[in-house]
Amino acid sequence: MLVYLDQKEIQVFRGARLMDALLAFSPKLFDKVVNGDCLILDRFGNITELDGPLREGQKLFTQKTEL
Amino acid sequence: MKTRILLLIFLGYSFFLPFQNYAQHSSKATEIIILHTNDMHAKIDNFGKLAYLSDSLRKTHKYVYLFAAGDNFTGNPVVDMVEDKGFPMIDLMNRCGFTVTAIGNHEFDLGQEKLAARMKQASFPFISCNIDASATKLPEIKPYIILKAGKIKLPVLAIIQLGDNGLPDSHPSRLEGIKFTNGLEKAQEFKWLKSKYGSLIGLTHLGVEMDEPLANAMPEFDLIVGGHSHTTMTKPMLINGVTIVQTGSGLKNVGKITLWVEKGKIVDKSYELIALSEITSVDAEVQKLIDHYNANEELNKPVGIAEAAFTSPSQLGSLMTDAVTSRLKVDFAFQNVGGIRISSLPEGEIKLKDVYKLDPFGNLVVIYKMNSEEIKSLIMNAYNRGKEIDLEVSGMKYTVIIDEQGICTEVVMIDNSGQALLDGKEYTVGVNSYISATYKFNHRDSGTTSYSTTAQALIEYLGEVKKVNYTDVVRTATQMGK
Incomplete structure (x- = not known):
């Protein structure tokens, strides 16, 4: 299935979690999220947890964590 | 152009309008507190804090309820991989005094036999309006419950997510014999709850992406307590006049909704997301039980x-x-x-x-x-x-x-x-x-x-x-x- 992170396409398996999509997109970004340096927001601006399930076509956005 | 920008600013602001003081409540209004969480996924370590928090509120407030919006199981071997799968989770939920849980897709991971045992073990109901398990050995699944707070009755309607295959996200072999229907369509059949009781609360395991169309289709909901998408909402969402809340996953947070109800209608609300890491006290008895389960000999x-x-x-x-x-x-x-x-x-x-x-x-x-x-x-x-x-x-x-x-x-x-x-x-x-x-x-x-x-x-x-x-x-x- 296709999901979007900052409007960039990520192709990932059906039933993937956010962590799977991030690993597919950029293991470095995945590490940043795990370390709390970056948040992943849904299209409403809410924080999505790494273990959250994704839907086809879902739009997500990165946000640097405020220091 | 300027008008359009002002409109966008207004829409953006109203979308995330803080969830309080929609209306002033009179002294006659009844206060009801709903603590809620979702997608606990068998994470048990914070139950001592949750028990402390809920008991403390019950001592000072008359009507306190505790909701789970589904996916109580799957994610921790001390719960998932013991002989009596899922038992520790329900034991702890019972001790915390949960009022109700929506059925989430991962409830089915236990298999129907174990899920039936867990539903019988629970001192609270598992509900969902779009599951028909009458042809299986699962106990009856009711679509809603009625919360009673003195003379006030508040209906709570639950809905489970379905994937493109028309089934919840679990292995299909675990879903044999169970019928699932489109939750957004099925919920329409329960609009009468709003007419009869004056208010309607959704307890959904749909994910925020589906809670939004639900709220757009059914403004009858006053409040949707959601789950499934593991969304942490520090502020509630307001869609088509419907308030939507969710707390993330893994029992890291608990939401606290305070409703003021007059003549069956919710006239005022407030919301707070409580990070359980901020709570330093625990219920000693519940903590002892957590320690017991974590030291589970079954892992040996x-x-x-x-x-x-x-x-x-x-x-x-x-x-x-x-x-x-x-x-x-x-x-x-x-x-x-x-x-x-x-x-x-x-x-x-x-x-x-x-x-x-x-x-x-x-x-x-x-x-x-x-x-x-x-x-x-x-x-x-x-x-x-x-x-x-x-x-x-x-x-x-x-x-x-x-x-x-x-x-x-x-x-x-x-x-x-x-x-x-x-x-x-x-x-x-x-x-x-x-x-x-x-x-x-x-x-x-x-x-x-x-x-x-x-x-x-x-x-x-x-x-x-x-x-x-x-x-x-x-x-x-x-x-x-x-």
Whole structure:
């Protein structure tokens, strides 16, 4: 299935979690999220947890964590 | 243009309008507190804090309720992998005084027999309006409950998510005999609850992406307490006049909604997301129970016997992949060497905790339909990542042919009957979700999760075969090309 992170396409398996999509997109970004340096927001601006399930076509956005 | 910008600013602001003081409540209004969480996924460590918080509120407030918006199970071996699967979770939920839970897709991971036992164990109901389990041994699933606060009655309607296949996201074999209907359509049949009682609360396991269309379709909801998408809302959302809340996952947070109700109507509300890490007190009795479950002796339980010691990651990888081909009924399975977290295992009992040391990541099994060329591309690309064998395998043996620079230029693959893989034939291939996400390989099929973890497959496999011996098992080789 296709999901979007900052409007960039990520192709990932059906039933993937956010962590799977991030690993597919950029293991470095995945590490940043795990370390709390970056948040992943849904299209409403809410924080999505790494273990959250994704839907086809879902739009997500990165946000640097405020220091 | 200026008007349009002002309108956008207004819409943006109203979308996330703080959830309080919509209306002033009179002294006659009844205060009702709903604590809620969702997607706890068997994480039990914060139950002592939750018990302390809920009991403290019950001492000072007359009407306090505790909601779970589904997915109570799956995600912690001390809950999921004990003999009586799920028992610790319901025990702790009972002790915290949960009022109700929505049924989430991962409730079905227990299997119907165990889920039925857990529903009977619970001192609170499991509800959902779009599940018909009347043809199964599951207890009756009611669509809603009525909360009673003195003379006030508040209906709470639950809904479960369905995937594109019309089923909740769990392995279809666990859903046999159960009928599911579209939740957004089914919910429409319960609009009468609003007319009759004056208010309506949704307890949904749909995810925020589906809570939004639900709120747009049914402004009858005053409040949607949601789950499934693991969304942490520090502020509630307001969609079409409907307030939507969700707390993330893993019992890290609890939401506290305070409603003021007059003549059946919710006239005022406030909301607070409470991080349980900020609470320093615990209920001592509940904490004792958590410690007991965490020290669960069942993790020392043998799940199989190693007739001979495993002396290399390669042998362990062969075992792990055999578990996937056997349990998931696929032709071939692959396991990356980096995901094999111990290098040896002694002869004798293989304990449950050994499995989680070997495979601690919670990786899912992802199944692809692939032809031989695509499988070859997976092996080649994996090899060329570090110029060494990187994938252990089941269902076949393979030899990597390398050039003088150590780069893989060809792969020879032989199935278990000694035959070369057939050109044009489509095979089913199981890999873990890490391989699926991070390895580059050609595949027309984007893959589908089995909703089983690789560790679960191994535990089930060992339970099935009882004894294993991988002394002489060698399935991969490297050969210099001519």
